[in-house]
Amino acid sequence: MDAAAADRVRAALVERLGRESVVVSPEDRRLASADASRMFTDCLAVVRPKDEGEVVALVKAAHELGFTIVPRGAGTSPTGSAAAGAGQVVVDLSRMDRILAVDARDLVAEVEPGVLCGALQARCEEAGLFYPPDPASSRVSTLGGNVATGAGGLRAVKYGVTRDYVLGVRAVLGDGSILDVGGRALKSVVGYDLVRLMVGSEGTLGIFTKLTLKLLPKPESAETLVADFAAVDGAYRGADAVLAAGVLPRALEAMDGEVAAIVADYLGEAADPTLGSRLLVEVDGDREAAARDADRALAALKAAGATNARRAADPAEREKLWRGRRSISPAVYRASPAKKSEDLGVPRSKLGEAVAAIKAAGRAEGVRVIAYGHAGDANLHVNFLYDPAQSGAKERVARTIDRAMDVVLAAGGTISGEHGVGLKKLAAARREISPAALAIMRGVKNLFDPRGVLNPGKAVPAEEDLCAS
Ligand code: MLT
Ligand code: ZN
Numbered sequence: 033m034d035a036a037a038a039d040r041v042r043a044a045l046v047e048r049l050g051r052e053s054v055v056v057s058p059e060d061r062r063l064a065s066a067d068a069s070r071m072f073t074d075c076l077a078v079v080r081p082k083d084e085g086e087v088v089a090l091v092k093a094a095h096e097l098g099f100t101i102v103p104r105g106a107g108t109s110p111t112g113s114a115a116a117g118a119g120q121v122v123v124d125l126s127r128m129d130r131i132l133a134v135d136a137r138d139l140v141a142e143v144e145p146g147v148l149c150g151a152l153q154a155r156c157e158e159a160g161l162f163y164p165p166d167p168a169s170s171r172v173s174t175l176g177g178n179v180a181t182g183a184g185g186l187r188a189v190k191y192g193v194t195r196d197y198v199l200g201v202r203a204v205l206g207d208g209s210i211l212d213v214g215g216r217a218l219k220s221v222v223g224y225d226l227v228r229l230m231v232g233s234e235g236t237l238g239i240f241t242k243l244t245l246k247l248l249p250k251p252e253s254a255e256t257l258v259a260d261f262a263a264v265d266g267a268y269r270g271a272d273a274v275l276a277a278g279v280l281p282r283a284l285e286a287m288d289g290e291v292a293a294i295v296a297d298y299l300g301e302a303a304d305p306t307l308g309s310r311l312l313v314e315v316d317g318d319r320e321a322a323a324r325d326a327d328r329a330l331a332a333l334k335a336a337g338a339t340n341a342r343r344a345a346d347p348a349e350r351e352k353l354w355r356g357r358r359s360i361s362p363a364v365y366r367a368s369p370a371k372k373s374e375d376l377g378v379p380r381s382k383l384g385e386a387v388a389a390i391k392a393a394g395r396a397e398g399v400r401v402i403a404y405g406h407a408g409d410a411n412l413h414v415n416f417l418y419d420p421a422q423s424g425a426k427e428r429v430a431r432t433i434d435r436a437m438d439v440v441l442a443a444g445g446t447i448s449g450e451h452g453v454g455l456k457k458l459a460a461a462r463r464e465i466s467p468a469a470l471a472i473m474r475g476v477k478n479l480f481d482p483r484g485v486l487n488p489g490k491a492v493p494a495e496e497d498l499c500a501s
Contacts, residue, residue, distance in 0.1 A: 045121070053127075079122070083128065101239070103235035134247070139218065149170040162251065165197055168357070176240045181451065181452040185450070201243060265308075267287070277331070292304070294363050295357075295360055369421070378446075398428060437463060
């Protein structure tokens with residue numbers, strides 16, 4: 033699309049949707065084109081709809097004016113699910129941010145897609161309720177984005193992931209029609225499970241306008257434990273020991289000693305140079321059950337070789353430990369000129385050996401590899417740190433990542449436990465999804481979005497790739 037055509041599209045969007053909902057300045061377009069993947073060019077315009085009617089109008093305009101649409105929540109996707117480029121209009125759903133209902137009797141919340149995950153969590157807490165999914169980004173990421181990417185997070189080992197809490201979805205499809213599936217019933221087995229299909233579809237099947245989410249009663253009490261290990265794989269052994277002791281914590285988060293040092297530096301705290309790895313454990317339940325589980329977990333951690341396993345001294349320390357955990361991603365960005373972050377999952381028994389094999393691949397290529405993440409679910413964030421100014425660094429990182437994919441796939445794992453495919457993992461996804469399954473996925477996309485206006489080229493490798501395989 034040339035500059036004159038782009039101007040015509042912008043003018044037509046303003047005419048149809050009004051100045052309040054259409055943003056066209058170069059700065060705003062640039063900001064809205066980027067997500068945490070840092071893969072973007074420059075979109076055509078940004079539409080910030082105030083309601084579902086404007087989303088429908090946008091999809092119809094896409095057909096008539098010849099552009100494609102990239103749905104966006106807060107733009108925290110590390111894989112490029114919300115990255116936009118030339119000829120694309122970003123639909124930023126952050127204005128549709130109403131919590132429509134929090135119902136203690138039905139154990140259900142109804143929200144618009146732009147509500148922050150943390151805002152719903154806080155609102156539920158006030159009502160004695162609990163929305164368990166807790167991505168590390170919960171304070172800044174939106175529920176629409178969480179559902180679109182099938183976000184995981186810190187409490188998945190006990191409570192499951194976002195997918196397990198989505199009861200209903202209302203969305204605008206690629207032809208501008210409305211699909212309203214699921215609802216407030218906590219169980220339903222009628223027809224194909226289209227709700228589940230929409231979760232993790234990365235905006236390629238529909239643009240969410242309303243979500244119905246399952247809630248739980250708020251646990252009475254939660255206790256945070258911290259265990260330090262001299263060995264780099266000590267935290268994984270500690271996580272195994274806690275589960276083997278019959279305790280199911282709501283969080284089991286491991287990090288390399290190197291990662292703990294990077295976070296300490298980021299937060300202006302002193303690092304422990306002897307630390308091999310650290311495990312954060314959080315148990316919950318009624319007061320007695322949480323206290324008993326904490327005792328049993330501490331005993332298991334000590335028996336597994338923890339040099340220092342203890343309860344957080346008070347709420348302030350608990351808050352500090354979790355703030356540190358949530359700061360890892362930004363802290364690592366600051367610690368290295370560049371990083372690639374992979375989000376790998378393996379069967380639990382393979383976690384320690386998979387991470388060791390990936391680190392060995394990094395050593396062979398001269399690439400610094402650090403790991404942290406959800407040890408309870410064996411879903412680790414393995415980061416590859418490098419300096420792009422060094423000759424050959426990017427190629428060495430690419431080879432190491434390729435080797436990491438070999439390791440997880442050979443172990444029966446997955447190339448993405450919770451961040452999705454986006455743009456960044458399309459090639460890797462082709463290694464995991466069989467040609468037969470890919471063909472079905474392309475057919476599904478075609479049913480939901482026959483003219484391919486919704487987030488094209490994301491989440492599922494394209495037909496051309498399929499033919500080439
Ligand atoms: C996390 O667990 O911290 C998140 O998934 C974010 C990340 O590592 O990029
Ligand atoms: Zn994570």
